[in-house]
Amino acid sequence: MPDLQEPSPWILRFLPLVAPGGRALDVAAGAGRHSRLLLAHGLDVAAVDIDPDRQPDAPGLRKLRADLERGDPWSLGTERFDLVVVTNYLHRPILPDIVAAVAPGGLLLYETFALGNERFGRPSNPDFLLHPGELAAAVAGPLDIIAFEELVLGPPRPAAIQHIAARRPAEGPAMDVAGSRQDPRR
Numbered sequence: 001m002p003d004l005q006e007p008s009p010w011i012l013r014f015l016p017l018v019a020p021g022g023r024a025l026d027v028a029a030g031a032g033r034h035s036r037l038l039l040a041h042g043l044d045v046a047a048v049d050i051d052p053d054r055q056p057d058a059p060g061l062r063k064l065r066a067d068l069e070r071g072d073p074w075s076l077g078t079e080r081f082d083l084v085v086v087t088n089y090l091h092r093p094i095l096p097d098i099v100a101a102v103a104p105g106g107l108l109l110y111e112t113f114a115l116g117n118e119r120f121g122r123p124s125n126p127d128f129l130l131h132p133g134e135l136a137a138a139v140a141g142p143l144d145i146i147a148f149e150e151l152v153l154g155p156p157r158p159a160a161i162q163h164i165a166a167r168r169p170a171e172g173p174a175m176d177v178a179g180s181r182q183d184p185r186r
């Protein structure tokens with residue numbers, strides 16, 4: 001698949017929810033169409049890819065070389081981000097690590113291909129295609145879903161996709177067993 005240059009409309013739509021000045025992670029960043037957008041939004045960007053040199057150096061950009069499919073522990077360890085972006089990439093075993101990389105109050109924007117895309121071309125390997133509802137199921141619990149869609153895009157690039165915007169609740173007062181907020185003065 002040739003590198004796309006223009007940002008995804010889904011990423012453009014939800015990026016304003018993230019305040020400039022924070023830290024973003026672009027997973028499988030490719031040639032950097034979203035890394036550039038996030039930098040322009042005023043975020044520091046960690047761009048991880050097996051071949052990170054496909055995007056040029058830029059102030060605020062940290063290029064990280066990692067094979068995300070080697071079965072090693074998540075290469076970014078315990079680092080947490082105000083925004084995590086994943087587009088056109090799926091490696092199921094790291095979905096929990098991607099969710100874990102979202103900081104309290106932070107946002108996950110994820111868009112990739114779904115089953116049915118094989119009608120249109122690549123990717124057609126089911127390993128790279130989401131099952132119905134899979135993105136929503138992967139984030140539900142730790143993250144609150146803001147928007148989720150599964151749809152078929154028309155020309156000029158027909159594709160079956162899912163996309164999601166989800167936020168990790170900000171850290172607040174601890175909850176007691178009944179689910180009500182504990183009075184911090186007690």
Ligand SMILES: C[S@@+](CC[C@H](N)C(=O)[O-])C[C@H]1O[C@@H](n2cnc3c(N)ncnc32)[C@H](O)[C@@H]1O
Nearest residue numbers: 028029030049050051066067068069087088089
């Ligand atoms: C279809 S491109 C998507 C690029 C970018 N996210 C975008 O939407 O423009 C998939 C990216 O996944 C990266 N990739 C593939 N296998 C990888 C692996 N095992 N570890 C890290 N990155 C990988 C490729 O280098 C490529 O940049």
